[in-house]
Every structure is written in C-alpha cells, then in structure tokens.
Amino acid sequence: MNGAETNLATLAGLHRALGLAPPDPARVEIAGSDPVLATRFRVGEAAAAALAACGLAAAELWELRGGKRQRVRADVAGAAASLLGFLYQRAAEPGAIPAFDPARNVTGIYPTRDGGHFLLHGSFPDSQARALALLGCGEDVKEVAQRIAGWDGQELEDALASLGLCGARVRSRAEWAEHPQGRALAERPVVEVIRIGDSPPEPLHTRGERPLDGVRVLDLTRVLAGPTCGRTLAAYGADVLRIGSPKLPSIAPFVIDTSHGKRSAFLDLDDARDAERLRALVRDADVFAQGYRSGALARRGFGPEALHALRPGIVATSINCYGHVGPWSGRPGWEQLAQSVTGIAHEHGGADSPRLLPAAATDYNTGYLAALGTMVALARRAREGGSWHVRASLCQTGMWLERMARSPEPGPGLAPEQVRPFLTRSRTVYGELEHLGPIVELSETPARWALPTPPLGAHEPVWI
Numbered sequence: 091m092n093g094a095e096t097n098l099a100t101l102a103g104l105h106r107a108l109g110l111a112p113p114d115p116a117r118v119e120i121a122g123s124d125p126v127l128a129t130r131f132r133v134g135e136a137a138a139a140a141l142a143a144c145g146l147a148a149a150e151l152w153e154l155r156g157g158k159r160q161r162v163r164a165d166v167a168g169a170a171a172s173l174l175g176f177l178y179q180r181a182a183e184p185g186a187i188p189a190f191d192p193a194r195n196v197t198g199i200y201p202t203r204d205g206g207h208f209l210l211h212g213s214f215p216d217s218q219a220r221a222l223a224l225l226g227c228g229e230d231v232k233e234v235a236q237r238i239a240g241w242d243g244q245e246l247e248d249a250l251a252s253l254g255l256c257g258a259r260v261r262s263r264a265e266w267a268e269h270p271q272g273r274a275l276a277e278r279p280v281v282e283v284i285r286i287g288d289s290p291p292e293p294l295h296t297r298g299e300r301p302l303d304g305v306r307v308l309d310l311t312r313v314l315a316g317p318t319c320g321r322t323l324a325a326y327g328a329d330v331l332r333i334g335s336p337k338l339p340s341i342a343p344f345v346i347d348t349s350h351g352k353r354s355a356f357l358d359l360d361d362a363r364d365a366e367r368l369r370a371l372v373r374d375a376d377v378f379a380q381g382y383r384s385g386a387l388a389r390r391g392f393g394p395e396a397l398h399a400l401r402p403g404i405v406a407t408s409i410n411c412y413g414h415v416g417p418w419s420g421r422p423g424w425e426q427l428a429q430s431v432t433g434i435a436h437e438h439g440g441a442d443s444p445r446l447l448p449a450a451a452t453d454y455n456t457g458y459l460a461a462l463g464t465m466v467a468l469a470r471r472a473r474e475g476g477s478w479h480v481r482a483s484l485c486q487t488g489m490w491l492e493r494m495a496r497s498p499e500p501g502p503g504l505a506p507e508q509v510r511p512f513l514t515r516s517r518t519v520y521g522e523l524e525h526l527g528p529i530v531e532l533s534e535t536p537a538r539w540a541l542p543t544p545p546l547g548a549h550e551p552v553w554i
Contacts, residue, residue, distance in 0.1 A: 092123075093122065093123025093124075093135075093166075094119075094120070094123075096123065096132075096135065096495075097120035097123065097135055097138060097139060097142075097166070098113065098115060098118075098120065100132075100135060100136065100139040100494065101113050101118065101120065101139040101142055101143055103139075104139060104140065104143045104280070104281075104459075104462070105143065107279035107280055107281065108279070108281065108283060108462070108463065108466050110466065113142075113143075113146060117146070117149075117159070117160070117161055117162060118142055118145075118146060118161070118162045118163070118164075119161070119162070119163045119164075120135075120138045120139065120142050120163075120164050120165075120166065121163065121164070121165045121166065122134070122138070122165055122166030122167050123135060123166055124166060124170075124497045124501060125497035125498075125499060125500055125501030125502075126166060126167055126170040126501045126502075126503075126504060126508075127170050127173075127447070127448050127449055127500075127501050127503060127504065128448050128500045128501055128502070128503050129438055129447050129448060129449075129497075129500050129501070130438075130496040130497045130498070130499065130500055131434065131437075131438065131447060131451070131491055131492075131494070131496065131497075132491075132494045132495070132496070132497055133170065133173060133447060133449055133451040133455075133491065134166040134167065134169050134170030134173075134501075135166055135169075135494075136451070136455055136490070136491055136494065137166075137169035137170060137172060137173055137451070137454065137455055137458065138164045138165065138166045138168075138169035138170075138529075139164075140169075140455055140458035140459050140462060141164045141169055141172070141458055141529050141530045142162055142163075142164040142530065143458075143462050144322055144326075144458055144461050144462045144465065144530065145162035145163075145164065145530040145531075145532055145537070146162050147462055147465035147466055147469070148301040148302065148326040148465060148532065148535070148537075149162055149301065149532060149534075149535075150465075150469055151294060151301040151302065151326075151465060151468060151469055151472075152300075152301040152534065152535055154293070154294050154469060154472050154473075155294045155295065155296055155298070155301070156296050157301075157534060157535070158534050160532050160533045160534045160535065161532075161533040162530060162531070162532055162533075163530070163531040164529060164530050164531075165512075165529060167504065167508045167509075168509075168511070168512040168526075168529040169529055170449070170504060171504055171508070171509045171512055171526060171529075172454055172512075172526055172529050173449035173450055173451050173454045173455070174448075174449055174450065174504075175347045175348075175454065175525070175526050176314075176343045176344055176346075176347040178509060178513065178524075178525060178526050179343065179346060179347055179523060179524065179525040179526075180523070180524040180525075181520050181521050181522070181523055181524075182521045182522040182523075182524075183520075183521045186520040186521050187342060187343060187346060187520055188342035188343075189342075189343075194215075194229055195212040195218065196210060196212045196218060196221075196222070196229060196231055196234045197209075197210065197211050197212040197213075197426060198210065198231065198234075199260060199430070199435065199444055199445070199446070200234065200235050200238040200239070201235070201238070201239055202238060202239065202241055202242060202243040202246065202259075203239060203240055203241055203242050204242040204243055204244075206243040206259055206260065207243070207259070207260040207444050208238055208241075208243050208246055208247070208257060208258070208259055208260065209257060209258055209259075209260055209426055209427055209430035209435070210234065210238065210250075210256075210257045211256035211257060211423075211424050211426055211427055213255070213256050213422075213424065214339040215339065216339075217255055217256065220253060220255055221250060221253075221255045221256075221257065222234070224249060224250065224253065224255070225237040225238065243259035243260075244259060246259075247259050251421060254422065255422075256422055256423060256424060256427060257427075258423075258427050258430055258431045259430075259431070260430045260431075260435055260436055260444045261430070261431050261432070261433055261436060262433050262436045262437075262441070263432065263433030263436070263437065263492055264433070265433070266431055266432050266433050266489075269431075270416060270417050270418075271412055271413065271416040271417055271418040271419075271431075271485070272431075272432070272489075273416075274413065274415050274416025274417070274419075275413045275415070275416065275483075275485060275486055275489060276489075278413065278415070278486060279486075280459060280482070280486050280487060280489075280490040281459040281460065281462060281463040281480065281481070281482045281486070282414075282463070282479075282480065282481040282482075283463050283466050283467050283470070283478055283479075283480050284478065284479045284480075284481065285470075285476045285477070285478055285479075286394050286395065286398055286406070286476075286477050286478065286479045287395070287398035287402060287476060287477035288402070288475065288476055288477075289398075289402035289403040289471075289475050289476055289477055290403075290475045291471065291472060291473060291474060291475040292403050292471050292472060292475065293472050294468075294472050298327065299327075299535065300326060300327025300535050301326045301327055301535055302323060302326040302327040302328035302465075302468075303327040304329070305323070305327070305328045305329065305376045305377065305468065306328070306329050306331070306374060306375045306376050306377070306553060307320055307323050307324075307328045307329065307330040307331065307375070307376065307377040307378075307379060308331055308333055308368075308371055308372065308375045308377065308378045308379065309330050309331065309332040309333065309352065309379050310332075310333050310334075310378070310379065310380040310381070310382070310387070310392075311332075311379055311380060311381035311409065312334070312338070312340065312381055312382075313340075313341065313344050313381075313424070313453070314344055314348060314425065314450055314453035314454060314457065315381060315409050315425075315452075315453045315454070315456040315457045315460070315482075315484060316379060316380070316381025316409045316457065316460070317332070317344075317345070317348030317349065317381075317457070318348050318453070318454050318456075318457025318458065318460075318461075319379055319407060319409065319456075319457045319458075319460040319461045319464065319482075320332065320348075320352060320379055320461075321348050321349065321350055321351055321352065321457070321539075322457060322458060322461035323377070323461050323464060323465070324350065324351025324352055324539055324540075324541075325350075325351060325528040325530075325537040325538065325539055326465075326535070326537060327535075327540075328377070329353075329553070329554075330351060330352040330353070331352070331353050331354075331355060331371070331549075331551070331553070332349065332352045332353065332354040332355070332546075333355055333356075333357050333368065333371075333551060334354070334355075334356055334357075334546055334547065335356065335357070335358055335359065336356045336358060336547060337358065337360075340546060345543075345546060346518075346520065346523075346525075346543050347525065347543075348457075349543040349544060350516070350525070350539040350541070350542070350543045351539030351540060351541050352541065352543075352544065353541065353544065353548070353549040353554075354544045354545065354546050354547060354548050354549055355547060355548075355549045355550060355551035355552075356546070356547040356551070357551050359390050365390065365391070367551055368392070368551075369391075369400060371551060371552075371553065372392070372397060372400045372401050372404070373400055373401050374401075374553055375401060375404065376403075376404070376405060376468065377404070377405045377406075377407060377464055377468070378392070378397050378404055378405070378406050378407070379407040379408075379409070379460070379464070380392070380406075380407070380408055380409070381408075381409040381410065382410075383410055383411075383420055383421065383422050384408070384410055384414055384419045384420045385420055394406040394408070394477075394479045397477070398477040401477075402477055403471055403475065403476070403477055404477050404478075405464055405467040405468060405471065405477070405478045405480060406477070406478070406479045406480070407460055407463065407464045407467075407479075407480040407481075407482075408479065408480065408481050408482075409456060409457070409460050409482050409483065410423070410483050410484075411423025411424065411427060411428055411483060411484045411485060412428075412431075412483060412484075412485050413481075413483040413485050413486055414481045414483065423484065423485075424453075424484075425450050425451075425452050425453040425484060426446055427484075428452045428483075428484035428485045428487070428488045429446050429447060429451075429452060429488060430444070430446075431485065432485055432488035432489055432492060433488075433492060434446075434447060434451075434452075434488055434491065434492065435447075437492075448503070451487075451491060452484040452485075452487045452488045452491070453484065455487050455490075455491075456482050456483065456484050456486075456487045459482050459487060460480060460482040463480035463481075463482060464480050466480075467480050509526075512526050512527060512529060513525065513526060513527065514526070514527035516539075516542045516543065517542060518542040518543055518544075519542075519544065519545055519548075520543075523542075523543070525543075527539075
C-alpha cells in the first residue's frame with residue numbers, strides 16, 4: 091500500500107475498534123507518510139490517524155447539532171511534531187517558561203546484573219528520593235548505574251513496585267506477550283467505550299458555533315496523556331476546567347503545552363469542603379477525565395459508578411499507564427515505562443542497547459485516543475443515553491504501535507520548515523508564546539483554542 095492507503099487503513103482500524111462505520115475517503119485526508127522521526131515505528135502516521143479520527147468524531151457531533159458535513163484533514167509531519175509539542179514552545183522573553191532541570195532526574199535505562207536492562211523513572215522529586223534511598227545512592231547517574239548493576243532486573247522491579255515507585259525491566263515484545271499484564275491487554279481495543287449506567291438521551295445543544303460548545307469537561311489529569319485529552323476536547327469548543335491539587339508537583343513546560351484552551355483551578359480532596367465542591371461541579375459536568383492510577387479517585391468517591399450516581403449521563407474517561415485490567419492496573423507509570431515493558435525500547439535500540447523513541451509517542455497518542463473515545467461516548471449519549479466509561483492507557487497505545495508495520499528505515503527527523511506551518515502565537519501570562527496549534531483541519535468548524543494557556547490554579551473552581 092502507498093502512504094495514503096496505509097493512513098486510511100490505520101484510521102479504519104481505529105473505527106473498527108470503536109464499532110464505528112468505516113471512514114469515508116471523500117471526507118478525510120491524511121497527508122504525508124512515515125518515516126519522519128528517527129525510528130522505524132510509524133509514530134507520525136499513528137498520531138495522524140488518531141488526530142483525524144478525533145476530527146471525524148467532532149464533525150459527527152457537529153452534524154448531531156444540525157451542522158453541515160465537514161471534510162477533515164491531518165498531516166503526518168504535523169502529527170509527528172505534536173508528539174514533541176513541549177519542545178516547540180518559545181516565549182518572547184528568555185526565561186519566561188520555568189525550566190525543567192534534567193540534570194537532577196535519574197530517569198534512564200541501565201544494565202542489570204542478570205544481563206538485562208532496567209528503566210528507572212525519577213518521576214517527581216519525592217518519589218525519586220525514595221527510589222534512590224532503596225538503591226542507597228545519590229543523584230549522580232554513574233552511581234545510580236553502579237547500584238542498579240548490582241540488582242537482577244526482576245528483583246529491582248518487585249522492590250520498587252512494593253513501594254509504589256516507578257521502574258520496570260526492559261522486555262521484548264514476546265516477553266510482554268507472555269506477561270500476565272500483556273495477556274490481560276492483548277484482547278482489549280486500543281481505547282474502550284463501555285456503557286456503565288442508564289439515563290435518558292441528551293441531544294447536543296443546537297446553539298453555538300463549534301462541535302463541543304456547551305460540553306463541560308472536568309480535567310483531573312497531570313503531565314502529558316491526560317492533559318492532552320482535555321486540550322484536544324478544548325480545540326473543538328469544550329469548556330475544560332482543569333482541577334489539580336496545590337500539594338502536587340508539576341513540570342512547567344508540560345503544563346504550558348497541554349493547557350491551551352482550558353481554565354485551571356485548585357481543589358484539595360483531603361479537605362471535605364473541597365471534595366464537596368468537586369461533587370457539585372460533577373453534577374453539572376458532561377465529562378470527568380482523570381489520569382491517576384486505577385482506584386485512586388474511586389477511593390475518594392469519584393470512581394465511574396459513583397460519578398454515574400452523582401450525574402447520570404456522565405462520560406468518565408480514565409487514563410493510566412498499564413491498563414485498567416490485569417495485575418499491574420494499579421501501578422503508577424510514565425511514557426518511558428510503557429515503551430520499556432511493551433517491547434518498543436527493546437526493538438528501537440536493540441537487545442544490547444535498548445533506547446526510547448525520539449518522541450512521547452505513547453503519551454500524546456493516548457491523549458488523542460482518549461479524546462476520541464470521549465467524543466464517541468458523547469455521540470452515543472446523544473443517541474441512546476447512558477453513562478459511559480472510556481478507558482485508555484499508555485501500554486495499550488504502545489501495543490497498538492507495535493501491531494503496525496515498520497518503515498524500511500528510520501526517518502531523518504523534523505526540519506524547522508516542516509514544523510513552521512503548524513506553529514501559532516498566543517498572548518499568555520508568560521508573554522507572547524509561540525507553540526504548535528491544533529494539527530487537524532475541519533472545513534466548517536476549524537479547531538482552535540479560545541483561551542490562552544494559564545498557570546495552574548489561576549481560576550476559581552466554578553462553571554461559567
């Protein structure tokens with residue numbers, strides 16, 4: 091197949107996974123093909139297909155509101171750039187964006203005593219300090235490497251997991267296929283849309299100029315995949331209110347990149363009054379998206395079933411690392427861990443020197459896929475009613491990438507002139523900011539962010 095046929099086949103596969111009709115080639119175009127980035131994995135085409143599927147889902151919601159049919163276009167180079175979105179933001183004033191200091195983070199792949207490799211993730215400062223305490227060393231990566239070289243991979247994986255910390259053996263695709271967690275996910279679609287309760291149909295408002303006008307989204311997510319879901323919904327007109335805790339750390343470049351189009355507020359769920367304020371917000375919401383480990387919010391009374399009881403007709407969107415079933419479903423995780431356990435790093439760098447992809451390909455793509463599932467659930471709610479649970483995970487996305495054919499050779503990477511057409515400018519509290527805009531083009535309702543990216547906690551936790 092040529093590039094266009096491959097792109098449409100990938101898009102059609104997403105539609106099949108969600109029980110949707112095949113995409114109409116007359117209504118959708120995915121321009122370009124991989125390889126773009128320096129990998130044989132077709133990460134640009136995957137992102138373009140996920141983004142195009144989001145555009146088609148938004149276009150369907152527009153039709154359900156009485157709008158005209160639309161054409162949708164995505165570009166593989168732009169989609170590939172979006173997997174590195176935080177690297178393409180520039181403030182007019184140097185230093186306006188708070189820097190992330192990678193020198194103080196020990197995340198990396200290290201050899202182990204048994205001849206394998208191990209991905210240790212530094213996560214945030216407190217969890218990194220606890221992991222280093224287990225290893226008995228400081229932040230010097232040479233010392234970290236020496237300590238990990240004294241462990242067998244499985245032994246270290248189990249020790250970190252017992253403390254709720256982030257690290258895992260680097261596995262081949264075949265090893266992951268035999269692992270209980272890999273087997274648990276093998277029969278699952280890349281994104282799941284599950285009916286969890288009954289309620290009357292809720293037709294979309296006919297007023298408004300965008301597909302998701304009037305749709306209220308609570309965004310309880312952090313770092314990349316979850317916030318990307320909310321940002322994607324905001325691009326189609328959703329009112330997205332990001333709710334975070336003032337106690338939790340963050341990474342400023344990631345927050346800035348994924349907060350376009352949103353408002354941002356703080357609530358402390360350890361405070362009974364703030365927990366009640368969140369319940370009040372849920373009662374008037376359409377979507378509750380969360381990116382914490384499985385069960386964390388359910389223990390606080392905000393699991394999918396509790397959300398349905400609070401607000402029949404809710405779309406509960408859950409995003410995590412390892413999937414929502416299986417023995418690892420409750421483990422914390424990150425992009426690098428998903429690449430390491432599912433076999434991507436093992437294949438990309440080779441068995442002797444596994445390496446991570448030159449893109450956050452499971453993070454951003456999982457965000458797009460979660461947004462796709464959310465819009466599919468909103469369409470089903472409009473037609474047949476019900477509350478819905480949308481489930482996506484970094485490992486499900488990694489396995490989806492692995493099922494695709496490989497490019498014959500790695501790509502050259504993105505040249506500045508390939509990225510330039512997708513850049514836009516916003517006036518923000520950080521000054522004038524250059525950044526990637528929405529990659530997908532819709533013929534009738536162009537994707538855009540109506541609000542500039544805000545600092546965390548800049549707004550009140552109220553609907554407006």
